[in-house]
Amino acid sequence: MIELTKKSATSPANIAFIKYWGKKNSKLNIPYNNSISMNLDSCLTTTTVHFMDNLKEDEVVIDCKKVEGEARNRVVRILDIVRTWAKIKTKAKVSSINNFPSDAGVASSASAFSALALAASSSAGLKLSKKKLSILARLGSGSASRSVISGFSEWKKGSTTNDSYAVQIEKPSYWDLRDIVTIVSSEKKEKSSTEGHGAALTSPYFKERQKELISRTNNLKKAFLRKDIDTFGKLLEEETLDLHLIAMTSKPPIFYLNSTTFAVMQVLRELRVKGIKGYYTMDAGPNVHIICRQKDVDIINKTIKRVPGVKSTIINKARVGTRFSNNHLF
Amino acid sequence: MIELTKKSATSPANIAFIKYWGKKNSKLNIPYNNSISMNLDSCLTTTTVHFMDNLKEDEVVIDCKKVEGEARNRVVRILDIVRTWAKIKTKAKVSSINNFPSDAGVASSASAFSALALAASSSAGLKLSKKKLSILARLGSGSASRSVISGFSEWKKGSTTNDSYAVQIEKPSYWDLRDIVTIVSSEKKEKSSTEGHGAALTSPYFKERQKELISRTNNLKKAFLRKDIDTFGKLLEEETLDLHLIAMTSKPPIFYLNSTTFAVMQVLRELRVKGIKGYYTMDAGPNVHIICRQKDVDIINKTIKRVPGVKSTIINKARVGTRFSNNHLF
Numbered sequence: 001m002i003e004l005t006k007k008s009a010t011s012p013a014n015i016a017f018i019k020y021w022g023k024k025n026s027k028l029n030i031p032y033n034n035s036i037s038m039n040l041d042s043c044l045t046t047t048t049v050h051f052m053d054n055l056k057e058d059e060v061v062i063d064c065k066k067v068e069g070e071a072r073n074r075v076v077r078i079l080d081i082v083r084t085w086a087k088i089k090t091k092a093k094v095s096s097i098n099n100f101p102s103d104a105g106v107a108s109s110a111s112a113f114s115a116l117a118l119a120a121s122s123s124a125g126l127k128l129s130k131k132k133l134s135i136l137a138r139l140g141s142g143s144a145s146r147s148v149i150s151g152f153s154e155w156k157k158g159s160t161t162n163d164s165y166a167v168q169i170e171k172p173s174y175w176d177l178r179d180i181v182t183i184v185s186s187e188k189k190e191k192s193s194t195e196g197h198g199a200a201l202t203s204p205y206f207k208e209r210q211k212e213l214i215s216r217t218n219n220l221k222k223a224f225l226r227k228d229i230d231t232f233g234k235l236l237e238e239e240t241l242d243l244h245l246i247a248m249t250s251k252p253p254i255f256y257l258n259s260t261t262f263a264v265m266q267v268l269r270e271l272r273v274k275g276i277k278g279y280y281t282m283d284a285g286p287n288v289h290i291i292c293r294q295k296d297v298d299i300i301n302k303t304i305k306r307v308p309g310v311k312s313t314i315i316n317k318a319r320v321g322t323r324f325s326n327n328h329l330f
Numbered sequence: 331m332i333e334l335t336k337k338s339a340t341s342p343a344n345i346a347f348i349k350y351w352g353k354k355n356s357k358l359n360i361p362y363n364n365s366i367s368m369n370l371d372s373c374l375t376t377t378t379v380h381f382m383d384n385l386k387e388d389e390v391v392i393d394c395k396k397v398e399g400e401a402r403n404r405v406v407r408i409l410d411i412v413r414t415w416a417k418i419k420t421k422a423k424v425s426s427i428n429n430f431p432s433d434a435g436v437a438s439s440a441s442a443f444s445a446l447a448l449a450a451s452s453s454a455g456l457k458l459s460k461k462k463l464s465i466l467a468r469l470g471s472g473s474a475s476r477s478v479i480s481g482f483s484e485w486k487k488g489s490t491t492n493d494s495y496a497v498q499i500e501k502p503s504y505w506d507l508r509d510i511v512t513i514v515s516s517e518k519k520e521k522s523s524t525e526g527h528g529a530a531l532t533s534p535y536f537k538e539r540q541k542e543l544i545s546r547t548n549n550l551k552k553a554f555l556r557k558d559i560d561t562f563g564k565l566l567e568e569e570t571l572d573l574h575l576i577a578m579t580s581k582p583p584i585f586y587l588n589s590t591t592f593a594v595m596q597v598l599r600e601l602r603v604k605g606i607k608g609y610y611t612m613d614a615g616p617n618v619h620i621i622c623r624q625k626d627v628d629i630i631n632k633t634i635k636r637v638p639g640v641k642s643t644i645i646n647k648a649r650v651g652t653r654f655s656n657n658h659l660f
Contacts, residue, residue, distance in 0.1 A: 204542050205535045205575075212534050234582075241583065245535075245575040252564075253571065259593035266588065 006050040009118035011322040013043035022200035029142040041319035045111035047096040048329040049119040055091035086124035095329035113140030114147035134165035172318040180290040181314040184260035193284035199250035233279030260309030336380040339448035341652035343373035352530035359472040371649035375441035377426040378659040379449040385421035416454035425659035443470030444477035464495035502648040510620040511644040514590035523614035529580035563609030590639030
């Protein structure tokens with residue numbers, strides 16, 4: 001008989017250098033293209049799961065509040081998969097907390113579903129391989145597949161649920177890249193990234209983007225491996241604009257960026273003229289992730305905080321991916 | 331013998347609803363696609379030309395200053411064509427003045443070359459048809475072909491220099507559209523529109539844009555003719571973003587917009603929720619042209635002027651195109 005114990009896991013958010021945008025299979029979160037990311041050591045979710053015999057229903061608590069509806073359903077869906085894999089029917093208690101404000105505009109679904117994947121599977125007595133863990137996390141939220149991995153990872157798109165998962169490109173210490181998360185808005189975004197994924201295929205440019213991505217992904221990975229910040233940064237920004245162009249040419253158009261986003265982009269271009277190299281990337285929201293080397297963090301951070309509209313920054317490096325935690329939430 | 335007299339002409343700038351971006355023949359300014367515009371009655375150039383026997387060289391004065399180099403060469407090129415057509419060798423004196431500041435970010439080449447086309451050809455004794463005048467203006471600056479026409483015009487791309495010219499879609503009074511030119515920057519732009527034209531073909535999306543333009547141009551014209559501001563505005567903004575996406579995906583990318591541009595776009599979207607309908611379009615620069623109906627001009631103008639970063643506005647309606655003037659500049 002399987003022993004059902006209380007298990008906790010901690011997992012980082014991640015920032016994509018090559019984005020995940022558009023789903024080939026929206027139920028299984030199978031993407032159109034490979035994506036590349038680094039995880040963010042300052043943006044963490046911790047999740048505790050306990051399958052317990054006396055529960056009538058799964059109980060889901062996020063940031064100390066019991067949740068219902070779609071937020072709960074997404075968690076239950078992962079619990080159901082774990083139950084199938086573990087051949088159990090027991091209901092579970094789940095509690096999850098982020099160390100970064102949910103309104104900071106850093107997507108918490110990647111850290112949340114990767115932490116859930118490890119905590120839930122181990123609470124059910126399963127010992128999943130990294131690959132299997134990445135797949136389980138992906139079924140909760142596509143980008144969560146990458147958070148499982150330490151350092152820098154690539155999500156291989158695959159074509160079925162069993163071959164779509166992330167692998168490590170390099171360990172955290174390979175290159176001293178930093179991500180200065182620059183919060184320009186804490187408003188709830190008008191359109192979710194799920195809506196953006198759905199709309200992506202209505203852009204007349206989506207198909208051409210897929211063609212471009214082949215060489216861009218390849219070149220960005222090469223630039224990363226030889227630590228060529230100029231080429232890496234150029235491709236990073238090209239990819240960012242590309243994603244937002246797809247969003248803006250979706251029908252109807254989706255705007256994730258705001259005027260402060262553009263002000264920050266402009267300041268980064270000005271800093272580069274002076275030899276201070278920070279490059280922007282934005283996900284489905286207006287906040288800017290500034291990718292730079294450790295030596296430039298202080299000057300960039302100081303300069304960016306003076307831009308009108310910038311609320312705060314969070315400095316991140318790459319570290320370990322999803323791991324066990326002793327910090328039980330109940 | 332031809333009588334060479336002093337002639338003056340006045341001509342409006344224009345704002346394109348469907349843009350001219352990318353040249354099939356860059357010497358002859360033959361475009362890849364048809365474009366559509368309204369002329370701007372508050373943004374005028376007046377030009378005086380006199381072919382005079384005693385001149386050794388063409389003399390070109392713009393805004394009271396004698397110009398040399400490329401600015402002069404572009405004018406001389408038009409004078410040369412006129413001399414060929416009129417079978418004369420006489421040199422000319424040219425003086426030109428804009429009633430709008432050259433740093434207002436409203437392109438003055440359309441008004442300037444259309445005024446030059448009429449003043450120069452008539453000073454040389456030629457009586458050109460509207461078609462021939464539009465062709466001559468086009469040879470100076472592509473978009474000048476449209477300023478020749480009264481009200482709302484379409485530049486038919488054609489395929490040779492003799493069939494690439496603008497025709498009227500409707501007269502000025504057909505629809506009470508206004509253009510609130512919103513100046514957000516008076517800095518000289520980093521990249522000229524000529525550079526943008528050249529770079530357009532390096533965008534991976536240029537070809538797909540051309541396909542999209544066929545239905546967009548057709549639909550925008552239909553929406554214009556039935557005075558359907560919602561559909562017209564939607565297509566206008568779609569086209570604007572499309573042009574800037576091409577610029578931003580050119581290699582290297584070109585950015586014409588700034589953070590205030592995006593702030594103005596956002597305010598327009600907010601006004602529309604309240605039923606006040608203003609739509610944005612931007613040419614190769616950060617200033618916003620707000621297209622709306624007369625009844626909404628005051629409230630939009632008042633609201634937009636309060637947006638931080640907006641320096642001033644110029645309200646325009648469509649009126650007569652290139653015409654003779656009695657206001658001789660010398």
